[in-house]
Amino acid sequence: MATKAASPNVANVTAGHRTSSRTIALMIIGLALILVAPFLIYPVFVMKVLCFALFAAAFNLLLGYVGLLSFGHAAFFGGAAYITAHAIKQWGYPPELAILLGTGFAAVMGVVFGYVAIKRQGIYFAMITMALAQMFYFFCLQAPFTGGEDGIQGVPRGKLFGFIDLSNSLNMYYFVAAVFIIGFLFIWRVVHSPFGSILKAIRENEQRAVSLGYRVNRYKLGAFVISAALAGLAGSVKAIVFQLASLTDVGFQMSGEVVLMTLLGGIGTLMGPVVGAVLVVSLENYLATSSLPVPVVIGSIFVICVLLFRRGIVGEFNAWMDRKRG
């Protein structure tokens, strides 16, 4: 988010550089957790968490590091899911190629959506992305290949690279984990690259970035496309895990959900979206068996986060660590 909201995050980012040993320690712990998780928790649940964590991390690249709130990221997530599911089920593509196709499709969509949306800033950007995603939703509702209300069901998982059988749940799990780790490290690399620094400069003061000679719109579009492609990667993998691509994946509630994960975990922090995804997916799993209406709970968390908890869990944790250090 723009200047006022994001300024605490700047401290986080610089603090991140100073305490890189802590970051590395946390990453090793995280990696270990991911590796042992399927033996402790139901693997499909962890896979769902990982897909959404990658989705939220991709979204956060845009909101947290460029200050652009996209309210239409479901279009990339769900669009890629449809393409991947269709490519496997109807064309008999192997999973790796179908995922590549889905991700590529999301990237192309990102170019188109991004080109239109970056013509306006702030609130307008959010409304435009939302409207574009809604347009895509109606397209998916009517297009013959998406299967309308039913979606594309029973997508075979197939054999990765021709020899790794993904119908085995552990094989599937470690593939998803690998995709997540690669995606996450890629985002980490982007954020800490010169390109990422320019993105943060745009977030902090767009006019100044322009006056320094940066073609701001190119950087914004670049970030948008990367974010869309990674969201698509998450959607493609999700379609294989659940063997399903449906309208839920492209609906605006899905766009809202990824905003919530990022907000709850901490906008502009690398770990925030991951923590947010763990919490929101767990919460939804829990609510599915209770009689509480899910949107009411999700909406209430939104309101509470905006009013009291804008830095998110990881943001608050970082601030607390910094205070403790003095």
Place this chain on the structure above:
Amino acid sequence: MVTVFGISLPALMGQLLIGLINGSFYAMLSLGLAVIFGMLRVINFAHGAQYMLGAFFAWFLLRYAGIGFWPALVLAPLGVALVGVVIEKVLLSRIYNLDHLYGLLLTFGLALVIEGLFRHWYGTSGQPYSIPSTFQGAFNLGFMILPKYRAFVIVASVIVCLTTWLLIEKTKFGAYLRAATENPTLVQAFGVNVPRLLTLTYAIGAGLAGLAGVLAAPVYQVSPLMGQNIVIIVFAVVVIGGMGSIMGAVVTGYVLGLVEGLTKVFYPEASSTVIFVIMVLVLLVRPAGLFGKE
């Protein structure tokens, strides 16, 4: 039978009428959004939920108190405006000094809560609300049949939009409002109670949405999801019109409703996406919107 481009005239007029009705609601809702945004700099995502509340309040009044359409046309919007006062006082007033995006996130959460509750209580199927007895039946205009109630909705929405426009452009209250939009600190220094002005503005915007909801109740069914679908379309309308001008929002609303109706006649597959396509085209040619100043 008279035909236009191979479409029979009554069918064409029928779709145009539906378009104009939809346009009336787009106009009233984008008007409310523009009024709220102009003053509070908040994009009110809960606008759809407030529209739905208006329809439900009218239905409650009829079902539990036997109060009919005409009193409901006043009482239900007042009820929604009151809800708006509470929302503004308790929630929105705390985030004015933050980035405007937080306003969108807060009202998005609010919309989820309100619509989720009504969905939980009343399911997704709609409740019927009958047309008031005064407007049963239809006018036969020779080239088309015009149901009386639909004619009333169009006239009523034009009156509502004009009244709101006059209120903001021609009255003292409107002058305060416009001045406070330009420079709230200065207006406060002149002794105008700006926080109260903000509350009032939000209440008016919410009330407008509620009024549109009551008018919509006999046309569409009273359903918890009725606002969810319309609010994103209204966002697109607002982007197309540009939020700078109240008149712009209203005119764009009507015109886009008609365009949508025409699309239904000539290329029905695109009728649900045509407004978004127009939004893209407008953004490519005139990023500030048709009536926007930048």
